[in-house]
Amino acid sequence: MSEQITIEKSLRDWASRVKAGQVGALPAILGLLVLCIAFSSQSSVFLTPGNFANLLTQAAAITVIAMGLVFVLLLGEIDLSAGYAAGVCGAILVIMITEMDFAWYVALPASILAGVVLGAFIGYLVAQLRIPSFVVTLATFLAFQGLLLLLVSEGGTIRIEDPTILAVQNKNLPVSASWIFFALTAGVYVLSGLWKFARRRKAGLIDNLFKFWLIKTAILVSLGGLATLALTVERSNNPDLVSLRGIPYVVPVILVLLVGATFVLTRTSFGLHLYAVGGNAEAARRAGINVKMVRISAFMICSGFAAVAGMIFVSRANSISPTTGGSSTLLYAVGAAVIGGTSLFGGKGKVSDAILGGLVVAVIDNGMALLGYPAGIKFMVTGGVLLLSASIDAFSRRGATAT
Amino acid sequence: MATPILSLRQVNKSFGPVHVLKDVNFDAYAGKVTALVGDNGAGKSTLIKCIAGIYTPETGEFLFEGNEVTIAGPRDATALGIEIVYQDLALCDNLDIVHNMFLGREEKSGVTLNESHMESLAKKTLDGLSVRTVKSIRQKVASLSGGQRQTVAIARAVLWNSKVVILDEPTAALGVAQTEQVLKLVRQLADNGLAVIVISHNLNDVFQVADNIAAMYLGTMAAQVEKKSVSPSDVVKLITTGKSEAVSGATK
Numbered sequence: 001m002s003e004q005i006t007i008e009k010s011l012r013d014w015a016s017r018v019k020a021g022q023v024g025a026l027p028a029i030l031g032l033l034v035l036c037i038a039f040s041s042q043s044s045v046f047l048t049p050g051n052f053a054n055l056l057t058q059a060a061a062i063t064v065i066a067m068g069l070v071f072v073l074l075l076g077e078i079d080l081s082a083g084y085a086a087g088v089c090g091a092i093l094v095i096m097i098t099e100m101d102f103a104w105y106v107a108l109p110a111s112i113l114a115g116v117v118l119g120a121f122i123g124y125l126v127a128q129l130r131i132p133s134f135v136v137t138l139a140t141f142l143a144f145q146g147l148l149l150l151l152v153s154e155g156g157t158i159r160i161e162d163p164t165i166l167a168v169q170n171k172n173l174p175v176s177a178s179w180i181f182f183a184l185t186a187g188v189y190v191l192s193g194l195w196k197f198a199r200r201r202k203a204g205l206i207d208n209l210f211k212f213w214l215i216k217t218a219i220l221v222s223l224g225g226l227a228t229l230a231l232t233v234e235r236s237n238n239p240d241l242v243s244l245r246g247i248p249y250v251v252p253v254i255l256v257l258l259v260g261a262t263f264v265l266t267r268t269s270f271g272l273h274l275y276a277v278g279g280n281a282e283a284a285r286r287a288g289i290n291v292k293m294v295r296i297s298a299f300m301i302c303s304g305f306a307a308v309a310g311m312i313f314v315s316r317a318n319s320i321s322p323t324t325g326g327s328s329t330l331l332y333a334v335g336a337a338v339i340g341g342t343s344l345f346g347g348k349g350k351v352s353d354a355i356l357g358g359l360v361v362a363v364i365d366n367g368m369a370l371l372g373y374p375a376g377i378k379f380m381v382t383g384g385v386l387l388l389s390a391s392i393d394a395f396s397r398r399g400a401t402a403t
Numbered sequence: 404m405a406t407p408i409l410s411l412r413q414v415n416k417s418f419g420p421v422h423v424l425k426d427v428n429f430d431a432y433a434g435k436v437t438a439l440v441g442d443n444g445a446g447k448s449t450l451i452k453c454i455a456g457i458y459t460p461e462t463g464e465f466l467f468e469g470n471e472v473t474i475a476g477p478r479d480a481t482a483l484g485i486e487i488v489y490q491d492l493a494l495c496d497n498l499d500i501v502h503n504m505f506l507g508r509e510e511k512s513g514v515t516l517n518e519s520h521m522e523s524l525a526k527k528t529l530d531g532l533s534v535r536t537v538k539s540i541r542q543k544v545a546s547l548s549g550g551q552r553q554t555v556a557i558a559r560a561v562l563w564n565s566k567v568v569i570l571d572e573p574t575a576a577l578g579v580a581q582t583e584q585v586l587k588l589v590r591q592l593a594d595n596g597l598a599v600i601v602i603s604h605n606l607n608d609v610f611q612v613a614d615n616i617a618a619m620y621l622g623t624m625a626a627q628v629e630k631k632s633v634s635p636s637d638v639v640k641l642i643t644t645g646k647s648e649a650v651s652g653a654t655k
Contacts, residue, residue: 203519205526267516269509272498276506279497286493287507288478347497 025341027392028356031385032363039367046370050235052227053248055359055366057169060250061086061312062329063358066336067254067261067351068305071298073337074265074278076346077126077133079299080330081118082306084144087325089115089303090310091151094160094320104164108311115307116300118144123299127292133299141330149322157321160314168253169315172246175232181252182228186221193217250312254355257308261301261351274298278346328379335386336361343393360385406469408433408598409454409485409567414463416449423449424460425622430615431567431598436589437627438609439602441619442642447602450619451569454600455487456480468566486560487569494552496545500537501525503544504559528562529554532591536584550581557588561597568592569600574608586612606635620645 040047065082072079079085089111096107118140125136152158160166173181197210228247236244265271276284277294285291306325313324340357342349361382368378407430416424424446431437441447452458456474465472467483474480480487494503501518504525510517525540534554537547544552553573560568573589574582589612593599603609609616610630617627618641625645633647640647 200519200522203523205519205522268514269511269516272502272506272509272516275497276495276502279495280493283493283495284506286489289507347495 025350025353025356027389028340028353028360031339031389032356032360035360035363035367039363039370043367043370046367048235049230049233050244051366051370052230053172053235053244055362057248057250057316058366059358059362060169060254061309061316062332062336062361063254063355064257064309064312065306065329065333066340066354066358067257068302068309069333069337070261070342070349070351070354071265071274071305072133072302073334073342073344074274074346074349075295075298076278076344077295077298078137078334078344079119079122079133079302080137081122081140081144082137082302082333083325083330084141084148085115085118085303085306085325086310086313086329087148087320087323088118088144088151088310089307090314090324091148091158091320093165093307093311094158094314095151097162097165098158098160104162108165111310112304112307115303115305115310119300119303119306120296122303123296126299127295145326148324148326152320152322154322157319159319165311165315166318167315168249169312172231172244172248173252175246178228178232178247181247182224185255186224190217190221250315253308253312257305258351258355261305265351270294270297275347278348280347332361332382333358335382335389338393339385339389341389341393344390345393357389405432407431407466408468410464410466411450411454412464412466414450414453414460414465416453416458416460423622424453427463427619427622427624428627429617429624430627431600432615433566433598434593434596435614436593436599436601436612437615437617438613438630439600439617439619440604440606440609440638440642441625444621445619445642446622447619448571451487451571451600451602454480454567454569455485481563484564484566485569486563486565486567488553488556488560488571488573490571490575494544494556497543499543500540500547500555503555504528504562506559508563524562525558528558531595532558532561532588534558534588548581549577550584553577553581553585554588557585557592561592561595565597567598567600569602571602572604573601574603574605582608606638609638610635618642 036047045051065086069079069082092114093107093111096102096110097104102110122133122136122140125131126133172178193213197213231247232245234243234245236242265274273284273289273294276287276289277291281291284294310325314320317324336357337349337354338344338357339360340349340353340355342353342357364382364385365378368381409429409431411427411429414424414427414429415422427446427450429439429450439447439450449458453460454474456477456479459475465474472479472483474483495506498506501522505521510521510524512520522540529537529540532554536554537551544555547555557568557570557573570589573585577585586608589599589601593614601609601613613630615627616630616633616638618625618638620641620643623645625641626647637647
C-alpha cells in the first residue's frame with residue numbers, strides 16, 4: 001500500500017515539475033515520436049533497419065558537436081565556430097595520416113589536442129577579456145573557415161585511406177559483438193543505478209524515485225534491445241556480395257563520449273561548478289569557484305568534442321574538403337542541443353539531451369528527403385522545430401520564475 | 404560583559420579622500436545577536452566588509468577570541484569561522500538546496516561527489532536550526548519562497564562550524580510571516596552559541612531579536628549598548644544625530 005503511495009507521489013512530483021516548467025526532455029521525446037509515426041506512415045522505407053542505421057550515421061557528427069556545445073550553453077555562452085573547429089581538426093587528422101604518414105592513434109589524439117587548444121584560445125578571450133562569446137566565436141567562425149581553406153587548399157579535397165578511421169562510419173560491429181555491447185551497456189547502466197540507490201539507502205536517505213527509475217530503465221533497456229535487434233538484421237540489398245549487419249562503430253564511440261561527459265557533469269565538482277556558473281556566476285564566484293577556469297574549460301571541452309566530430313565527418317566522406325563542418329552544421333548542432341532541452345540562457349541541460357535533439361534533426365532531414373521534399377522545405381521545417389523548442393525553453397523559464 | 408569573540412579597535416578605512424570609518428570600535432559576543440544599525444552611508448557595509456576580509460582597514464586592531472589576527476582576504480575570514488550572508492543571497496536558482504549549501508566546498512569521495520554524505524550533513528544542519536518548512540532538500544532553490552531562500556543561505560553559512568555569522572538585511576525583502584520565521588532562525592543561531600551580527604534598517608526586528616545594538620553615525624560608532632538599556636526612540640536619535648542622552652557615557 002505504501003508502495004502505491006510512493007508511485008503516485010513520484011508521478012505527482014513529476015507532474016508538478018512539468019507544470020512548473022521543468023519539462024526537460026519531454027518535448028523532444030514527444031516530437032521524436034510524432035515525427036517517426038508521421039514519416040513511417042508516409043514512407044515505406046523510413047522504418048527499415050537499413051534506414052535506421054543510415055539515420056544513426058547521419059546524426060553522428062552533429063550530435064557529437066551538440067554534446068560539446070552543451071558545456072558552453074550551460075554557461076549561457078555560445079560557440080558559433082564549433083562546426084569549423086570540427087573541419088580544422090578533421091583536416092589536421094587527414095593531413096597527418098595521408099601526407100605525413102602518422103598512425104591514426106597518433107593523429108587522432110593530436111587533432112583532438114588541436115581542438116582543445118582552439119577552445120582554450122576562445123575561452124581565454126571570453127573569460128579573461130570578457131568579450132561576449134557571440135562575437136569571439138563569430139570571429140573564430142570566419143578565422144577557422146579560412147584556416148580550413150588554407151590547410152586543404154581551395155577547391156581541393158584530401159582523401160583518407162586509413163581503415164580504422166574509415167571504419168567508424170562505414171563498418172559495423174559483428175552481430176555477436178553487437179549483442180555483447182548491448183548487454184554490457186545495459187548491465188553497467190542498471191548496476192550503476194542500483195548502486196546509487198543502495199548507497200542512499202545505506203546512508204538512511206529516503207527515496208521515492210526508485211519506482212520511477214525502474215520504469216525508465218525498463219523502457220530504455222527494451223528500446224536499446226529493439227534497436228540492437230533491428231541493427232543485427234541483414235540490411236544489404238545483396239547479402240551474398242556484402243553483408244551489412246551489426247551496430248555501426250560510431251554508436252559505441254558516441255556512447256563512450258556520452259558516459260564520460262555525463263559522469264563529468266553529474267558526478268564531479270567541476271560539473272556542479274559548470275551548472276553553478278551558468279545559474280548565477282556571481283554566487284559561484286562568492287562561493288570560491290574559479291569562474292574563469294570553468295569558462296575556459298567549457299570552451300576547451302566543446303572544441304575537443306568538435307575535433308571528434310571532425311573525425312566522424314572525415315570517416316563518412318572518406319575525405320576532407322574546405323566545406324567540412326560548414327554550411328548548416330553548426331546551426332543544426334545548436335538546434336540539436338536546444339531541441340533536446342538545453343537552455344540557451346544557461347544553467348540547464350544534459351548531454352543526453354543533445355543525442356535526443358540530434359536524432360530529431362536527423363529524422364527530419366532523413367524523413368523529408370525520403371518523401372522527396374526539396375532542401376528548402378527541409379531547412380524551413382528544421383528552423384520551425386528549433387523555434388518551437390526555443391519557445392518552450394523561454395516559456396518554461398517564465399513558468400519557473402512566476403511563482 | 405564576557406570577552407567578545409570578535410573585537411575591532413580603532414579601525415580606520417578611507418576610499419581616496421573619503422574617510423568612511425573613523426576610529427570605529429565594535430564587539431560581537433558568542434551566543435548573542437548584535438544588531439548593527441545606522442542610516443544609509445553610515446559605514447555599516449564597509450565595517451562588515453572589513454570583518455569579512457573584502458576590505459582591509461588602514462589602521463586598527465582586530466581581535467578574534469582574544470588574540471590579535473590579521474584578515475587579508477575573504478579566505479582568512481572563512482578560516483577563522485566568519486561567514487557572511489549577503490543581502491542578494493548569492494544562491495544558484497538552478498541547483499538544489501544541498502548543492503547550494505556545499506557549493507565551492509563539496510564533499511568528495513575520490514573524484515566523485517559524495518552526494519549522500521552531503522545530503523545527510525545538510526539535513527542535520529537544517530534540523531539543527533529547527534527548519535521544518537522545506538519539503539525536500541533536493542528541490543531546486545528556484546522553487547523556494549523568499550524566507551526559505553534566506554534559510555538556505557543562513558544554513559549554508561553555519562554548515563562549516565562557523566563561529567561568527569554576519570547577516571546583511573536578512574528580512575529586507577520578506578513578508579510578515581517570513582520575517583518572523585527568519586528572526587526565529589537568527590535567535591536559534593545565537594542560542595546554538597554563535598555570534599550573530601545583523602545589519603537591519605527595521606527597528607522592530609532589531610528590538611525583537613537583538614541582545615546588543617551598535618549604532619553608527621557618519622563613519623563613527625555612535626554607541627554600542629545592551630538592548631535593555633535603551634528605547635527605540637533612543638536608537639533613532641543615535642542613528643539620526645549620533646547622540647542620545649540615554650546612552651551618554653554608557654559606552655566608548
